[in-house]
Amino acid sequence: MLGTSVGLSLGLGSSLRRGLQITSVERSGLSSIAGMSCRRSQQLPSIRIGGTAARRLHTPSPQRSTPPHSSLLVRHNSTKPPPHVPSTPIIKATTTTPVDTTSTLVTTSEPSAKPSIISRIYSNLSLSPVKENHEKDGEHGSSSVGKLLELARPEKRHLLIAVGLLLISSSVSMLVPLTIGKLIDFFSTNSSTFLGLSFPVAAGLLAVTFCIGAAANASRAIIMRTSGQRIIARVRNQAYLSTLRQEPEFADRSAGDIVSRLSVDTNILGESVTSNLSDGLRALISATVGVAAMFWISAKLTLVMLCVVPPVSLGAVFYGRYLRKLSNLTQEAVGEMSKTAEEKLNAFKTVAAYNSQDLEGSLFSRKVDEVFQLAKKEAYMTGIFWGASGLTGNLAMLCLLGYGGHLVSIHEITVGDLTSLLMYSAYVGGSVSGLTGFFTGLMRGVGAGSRVFWLLDRTSHIPLDKGINLPHSRNGAIRFENVRFRYPSRKEVEVLKGINMRIEPGTSVALVGSSGSGKTSIQQLLSRFYDPDEGKVTFDGTDIREFTPESWRSRIGVVFQDPILFAGTVHENIAYGSPDATREDVEDAARAANCDFIWNLPQGFDTLIGKASLSGGQRQRISIARALVRNPSILLLDEATSALDSASENAVNAAIDDIIRQKNITVILAAHRLSSIARAERVVVLENGVVSEEGRYDVLSRREGSRFRTLMAAQLLVEKSSKGAEASQPEEEESPESTEATRLRLEAN
Numbered sequence: 053m054l055g056t057s058v059g060l061s062l063g064l065g066s067s068l069r070r071g072l073q074i075t076s077v078e079r080s081g082l083s084s085i086a087g088m089s090c091r092r093s094q095q096l097p098s099i100r101i102g103g104t105a106a107r108r109l110h111t112p113s114p115q116r117s118t119p120p121h122s123s124l125l126v127r128h129n130s131t132k133p134p135p136h137v138p139s140t141p142i143i144k145a146t147t148t149t150p151v152d153t154t155s156t157l158v159t160t161s162e163p164s165a166k167p168s169i170i171s172r173i174y175s176n177l178s179l180s181p182v183k184e185n186h187e188k189d190g191e192h193g194s195s196s197v198g199k200l201l202e203l204a205r206p207e208k209r210h211l212l213i214a215v216g217l218l219l220i221s222s223s224v225s226m227l228v229p230l231t232i233g234k235l236i237d238f239f240s241t242n243s244s245t246f247l248g249l250s251f252p253v254a255a256g257l258l259a260v261t262f263c264i265g266a267a268a269n270a271s272r273a274i275i276m277r278t279s280g281q282r283i284i285a286r287v288r289n290q291a292y293l294s295t296l297r298q299e300p301e302f303a304d305r306s307a308g309d310i311v312s313r314l315s316v317d318t319n320i321l322g323e324s325v326t327s328n329l330s331d332g333l334r335a336l337i338s339a340t341v342g343v344a345a346m347f348w349i350s351a352k353l354t355l356v357m358l359c360v361v362p363p364v365s366l367g368a369v370f371y372g373r374y375l376r377k378l379s380n381l382t383q384e385a386v387g388e389m390s391k392t393a394e395e396k397l398n399a400f401k402t403v404a405a406y407n408s409q410d411l412e413g414s415l416f417s418r419k420v421d422e423v424f425q426l427a428k429k430e431a432y433m434t435g436i437f438w439g440a441s442g443l444t445g446n447l448a449m450l451c452l453l454g455y456g457g458h459l460v461s462i463h464e465i466t467v468g469d470l471t472s473l474l475m476y477s478a479y480v481g482g483s484v485s486g487l488t489g490f491f492t493g494l495m496r497g498v499g500a501g502s503r504v505f506w507l508l509d510r511t512s513h514i515p516l517d518k519g520i521n522l523p524h525s526r527n528g529a530i531r532f533e534n535v536r537f538r539y540p541s542r543k544e545v546e547v548l549k550g551i552n553m554r555i556e557p558g559t560s561v562a563l564v565g566s567s568g569s570g571k572t573s574i575q576q577l578l579s580r581f582y583d584p585d586e587g588k589v590t591f592d593g594t595d596i597r598e599f600t601p602e603s604w605r606s607r608i609g610v611v612f613q614d615p616i617l618f619a620g621t622v623h624e625n626i627a628y629g630s631p632d633a634t635r636e637d638v639e640d641a642a643r644a645a646n647c648d649f650i651w652n653l654p655q656g657f658d659t660l661i662g663k664a665s666l667s668g669g670q671r672q673r674i675s676i677a678r679a680l681v682r683n684p685s686i687l688l689l690d691e692a693t694s695a696l697d698s699a700s701e702n703a704v705n706a707a708i709d710d711i712i713r714q715k716n717i718t719v720i721l722a723a724h725r726l727s728s729i730a731r732a733e734r735v736v737v738l739e740n741g742v743v744s745e746e747g748r749y750d751v752l753s754r755r756e757g758s759r760f761r762t763l764m765a766a767q768l769l770v771e772k773s774s775k776g777a778e779a780s781q782p783e784e785e786e787s788p789e790s791t792e793a794t795r796l797r798l799e800a801n
């Protein structure tokens with residue numbers, strides 16, 4: 053399904069066809085992943101639902117007890133009819149959750165019981181972390197060579213065996229020229245012995261030796277290739293993990309480029325440290341043994357041959373350097389190309405609706421052309437280099453034949469010796485070009501490696517495991533103290549210019565303001581997707597930067613304006629980020645979020661859903677259930693009802709009402725709609741990056757000349773006109789037609 057899930061693997065040649073595919077569903081949901089602190093799970097299929105339900109004790113709230121019928125509504129068979137009381141409040145007080153005795157205040161200076169993923173990455177890869185912030189690739193080529201070789205270290209045992217096998221197969225190969233020379237002399241001189249043995253015995257021994265050589269060669273190739281693939285797999289996994297641990301802004305900015313690094317560059321890197329290394333070693337052994345054998349046969353002729361080696365080697369050095377530069381540029385261009393395609397394929401419907409296929413085709417074609425131009429340069433350089441080195445080799449061979457023929461005519465060497473010499477020189481020539489290939493391959497690997505290592509080594513601006521763990525039992529007020537903030541990608545605009553506010557635990561606040569006033573930005577700071585430039589956000593008196601983002605985010609439920617659902621079942625989507633949630637927990641959360649429609653789905657909670665297989669209202673409520681199932685202390689709702697029709701809006705609002713009424717969760721909602729704003733106990737009006745007004749809804753809306761009144765008057769007009777348009781539309785929610793529409797959508801998905 054192109055429009056909904058695009059696995060990108062763009063680039064050049066077979067390496068790209070073998071490229072890693074990451075679905076756009078996963079990538080586009082990176083903020084969701086960060087919000088759910090779910091990096092370790094990475095993908096839904098790997099999420100395990102199980103564990104003890106006891107950990108999330110849903111003890112009735114002291115403020116409000118669960119209605120007597122609610123326990124009867126817990127359905128283990130999700131295909132049964134829905135409960136009759138959709139808005140039954142079941143969210144339990146966080147204060148009743150027992151203290152997690154394992155959650156103690158642990159500073160990072162103390163040894164952590166659980167090694168961080170990054171430290172495991174490094175120990176696994178035998179790589180030590182390098183300096184932060186290498187924003188430019190290719191600037192640390194020399195350190196990359198070392199790392200490139202270090203990459204092969206975990207495969208040391210396999211590689212040593214492969215080198216042993218390589219020695220055997222190369223020795224056997226190097227026997228061939230000598231044997232052929234001796235054979236020629238044997239037949240031309242009518243000698244009775246061959247290599248000091250009778251001919252049949254010698255031939256038999258040679259045949260066995262060649263068989264051993266062939267077996268060694270085959271085994272070497274297999275070992276090298278599998279080791280290479282293991283290295284590629286390891287690097288890909290670690291680079292992806294490292295990406296998931298970055299701040300969301302990083303992935304938002306460079307998703308296409310990251311995919312290219314994970315697919316193309318890792319492939320080049322793996323090839324470079326295994327196949328390339330093995331070919332290089334073989335070339336080195338062949339060249340050394342070949343030259344030694346040539347000296348043994350005729351030192352004079354060998355010296356003639358060796359005159360060719362220095363110019364070719366010099367050319368190879370320059371060519372290799374140029375190739376590394378070119379390789380970096382090519383990979384960057386491939387990254388740009390992937391980024392362009394990814395963005396447009398993820399917005400496929402927009403492209404189709406605006407008939408922009410031709411425009412997008414030409415934009416992509418421009419990017420493809422940039423890659424092609426670089427590839428063309430590489431092709432020219434490679435052609436010229438190989439042509440020149442081939443010509444040099446052939447001319448050297450001609451000299452060898454001329455001078456060698458002369459030595460045969462004066463009986464200084466035999467015809468067999470000349471044949472052996474010619475063959476050895478061909479071997480040595482091949483080995484020298486093999487060494488050149490090794491060098492250029494290594495340079496290409498260094499180029500690709502620097503891009504992959506950059507990803508591996510990049511330290512997140514908001515490291516997930518830095519800080520103290522926030523115990524689940526701790527609760528308190530949220531305070532913004534003179535918070536100033538600019539987005540890193542747009543430093544010139546100060547979005548928040550000194551926000552001050554206090555939100556008591558268990559209360560609800562509506563953030564109100566015109567579009568672009570900073571409502572979402574405040575929520576992003578609360579989620580720690582960004583940190584303030586000045587001032588601080590505190591929770592229970594502690595700057596939230598002091599908590600590990602993981603433990604802090606585990607206390608927050610986030611509902612985004614455009615909720616992302618992942619490919620998987622309804623249960624998996626609700627339990628996303630809460631791997632210990634039982635079916636009962638999930639059903640309770642679904643009930644609290646007014647998700648009655650789930651019980652009408654073909655397989656209930658086990659129905660497979662995707663990014664677009666449910667209506668906006670249904671997706672939004674699943675998203676609320678996802679936030680609730682983790683039993684949050686703080687619920688962030690970012691315009692949760694802005695894109696919904698009035699029926700869906702009512703259903704979502706009813707769910708929000710229940711949550712607010714229970715006073716267990718601090719609710720912070722960014723809202724435009726009056727119906728949503730009126731639900732909150734307190735309204736905070738944002739204007740020009742500061743809080744201009746705050747107070748209760750009824751007080752602010754009655755106050756003559758208040759900014760809130762002006763804002764709301766404008767909003768009322770918008771809502772009236774949209775209601776007028778909506779009145780002509782049939783209601784979708786929970787009607788039999790709506791259920792049918794959902795069923796059809798699911799089938800189409």
Ligand SMILES: Nc1ncnc2c1ncn2[C@@H]1O[C@H](COP(=O)(O)OP(=O)(O)OP(=O)(O)O)[C@@H](O)[C@H]1O
Nearest residue numbers: 539541542547565566567568569570571572573574
């Ligand atoms: N990722 C970003 N990078 C750069 N600037 C951003 C980014 N996100 C938002 N902005 C800018 O920050 C300002 C505040 O945006 P924000 O999304 O917080 O406003 P909002 O009040 O939530 O708006 P709306 O009601 O339209 O959702 C806007 O000027 C916006 O252009």
